[in-house]
Amino acid sequence: xxxxxxxxxxxxxxxxxxxxxxxxxxxxxxxxxxxxxxxxxxxxxxxxxxxxxxxxxxxxxxxxxxxxxxxxxxxxxxxxxxxxxxxxxxxxxxxxxxxxxxxxxxxxxxxxxxxxxxxxxxxxxxxxxxxxxxxxxxxxxxxxxxxxxxxxxxxxxxxxxxxxxxxxxxxxxxxxxxxxxxxxxxxxxxxxxxx
Numbered sequence: 723x724x725x726x727x728x729x730x731x732x733x734x735x736x737x738x739x740x741x742x743x744x745x746x747x748x749x750x751x752x753x754x755x756x757x758x759x760x761x762x763x764x765x766x767x768x769x770x771x772x773x774x775x776x777x778x779x780x781x782x783x784x785x786x787x788x789x790x791x792x793x794x795x796x797x798x799x800x801x802x803x804x805x806x807x808x809x810x811x812x813x814x815x816x817x818x819x820x821x822x823x824x825x826x827x828x829x830x831x832x833x834x835x836x837x838x839x840x841x842x843x844x845x846x847x848x849x850x851x852x853x854x855x856x857x858x859x860x861x862x863x864x865x866x867x868x869x870x871x872x873x874x875x876x877x878x879x880x881x882x883x884x885x886x887x888x889x890x891x892x893x894x895x896x897x898x899x900x901x902x903x904x905x906x907x908x909x910x911x912x913x914x915x916x917x
Contacts, residue, residue, distance in 0.1 A: 743798035744751050745777040747862075750898065751805035761785065764805055772875050782862075791861045799908040800871035802863050802898070804857040810876075811842045812898030814856030817884055829915060836911055852897070866894050876900050 738757045749755060753767035761783045775782060782793045782803070796799055804810045827835075828857055845856040857863050865871060870887045871894045874880055886892050899907075 744869045747775045747801045749803045752807045799867045803862045808900040810857045810898045815895045
């Protein structure tokens with residue numbers, strides 16, 4: 723009887739552990755990434771690369787040649803590590819029903835969005851509550867408490883649709899671009915507004 727009790731206890735503990743939230747770190751880098759467990763070898767370069775690491779401990783170690791840097795990931799959820807040469811900016815993207823999405827926006831709405839983007843590019847008006855983020859090179863930031871959040875980096879498009887995970891939760895989506903890309907977008911939009 724005692725063996726049965728311990729066996730059931732072990733099964734319950736394993737099932738509780740398997741559905742426990744995880745620590746997911748999305749790494750966006752300018753250069754090559756090679757992941758070995760919780761250690762990431764980073765070779766700086768110019769090509770954009772992304773990797774996702776799931777941690778069991780609280781440290782992510784990044785090695786660059788003989789140098790080593792540890793990043794503390796102290797809670798479950800989705801994190802973003804910027805190993806780009808430029809600042810990454812971005813935030814939460816609301817996915818409404820197709821019928822509720824805007825087909826057109828006014829010039830005033832466009833100007834408002836451009837002003838908001840300009841503020842984000844300098845780190846103004848950034849807050850966890852607004853779900854928008856400013857990450858300088860080598861910054862690590864928790865993006866969401868959810869470990870199933872989708873982080874879309876530069877040069878990648880938004881998902882066409884979202885599927886619920888195994889627990890029935892639809893993932894949150896966060897889009898990030900470099901400050902350079904944001905500046906180029908603003909320049910194009912400013913030209914459009916002048917026409």
